[in-house]
Every structure is written in structure tokens, then in C-alpha cells.
Amino acid sequence: MMKPVTLVLAGLALSLPARSAELVALHVRTAGDLAEYCGARIGAPEADARINYCHGFAQAAVDLELQHSGEKKPFCFPSPPPNRTATLHEFVDWVRAVPEHRPLPATEGLFRFLGERFPCK
Numbered sequence: 001m002m003k004p005v006t007l008v009l010a011g012l013a014l015s016l017p018a019r020s021a022e023l024v025a026l027h028v029r030t031a032g033d034l035a036e037y038c039g040a041r042i043g044a045p046e047a048d049a050r051i052n053y054c055h056g057f058a059q060a061a062v063d064l065e066l067q068h069s070g071e072k073k074p075f076c077f078p079s080p081p082p083n084r085t086a087t088l089h090e091f092v093d094w095v096r097a098v099p100e101h102r103p104l105p106a107t108e109g110l111f112r113f114l115g116e117r118f119p120c121k
Contacts, residue, residue, distance in 0.1 A: 024049045028057065031109025032102030035095035038088045058088060061107045062114070074111050076120035090117060 024046050028034045038054035040047040066073060094113045095101045101109055 026050065026053045028053075028106045030102060031095050031104040031106055031113075034058075034106040034110065035092045035102070039092035039096075054088060055084060057106070058091075058110060059084070061110060065107070065111060073120050075114035075118045077118050082118070087114075087117070 026037070026049060028037060034054060034057065037050040038058070040050040040054075042051075091110060091113050094116075095109065101112075104112065
């Protein structure tokens with residue numbers, strides 16, 4: 001016999017509208033691709049997924065690069081570190097400003113931008 005609490009919870013679960021997650025296939029190859037995701041317009045189709053992908057991709061790439069670069073870092077963030085969203089918006093502007101940046105491999109473009117923006121002294 002089910003306890004009353006279980007019945008209430010089961011009833012609530014059945015009364016909730018069914019929402020399935022919409023699958024979105026995302027992949028970047030170039031700095032231009034990454035900039036398009038980072039610069040997705042809020043409210044546009046798939047914007048949340050693109051922006052989240054951008055942030056996750058950038059954070060993982062930066063973490064790995066800094067972890068594996070040893071003593072000679074390719075870029076040096078100030079303390080306190082910059083706001084990720086603002087920095088990625090600057091990256092978008094950097095890519096859009098110079099067409100030659102677009103075809104660079106995504107991580108190469110990101111690291112080149114970060115090296116220019118946050119050079120090590």
C-alpha cells in the first residue's frame with residue numbers, strides 16, 4: 001500500500017505537462033564559429049544553447065591551456081580575473097573586426113585574442 005505522501009507526489013508528477021528536451025547539435029571549428037555562438041542574440045532560436053556552449057568551450061580550453069603551458073603562459077589574467085561574459089563579447093568584436101581572424105582554429109583564435117588582451121608582463 002502506498003503512503004499518502006507518495007500518492008500526492010505521484011499525482012503531481014502525472015499532472016505536470018510533458019516537456020522534452022530539444023536536442024541541439026553544436027560544434028565549432030573556427031574562431032568565426034565560436035564568435036557566432038558567443039555573440040548569439042538573446043531570444044534567438046538556440047541562443048541559450050549556443051551561449052552556454054561558448055562559455056563551456058572557452059572555459060575548458062583556457063583551463064587546459066594554462067594547466068599545460070608551464071612557466072611560459074600565453075596570456076595572464078589580472079587579479080581579480082575579468083568577467084567571462086564581457087571578455088567573450090570582446091572576443092566576438094575582435095573576430096568580427098578582422099576577417100582574417102574568422103578562419104583560425106577556434107582555440108588558436110581564442111588564445112591569440114587572450115594573448116593580445118591579457119599579455120603577460
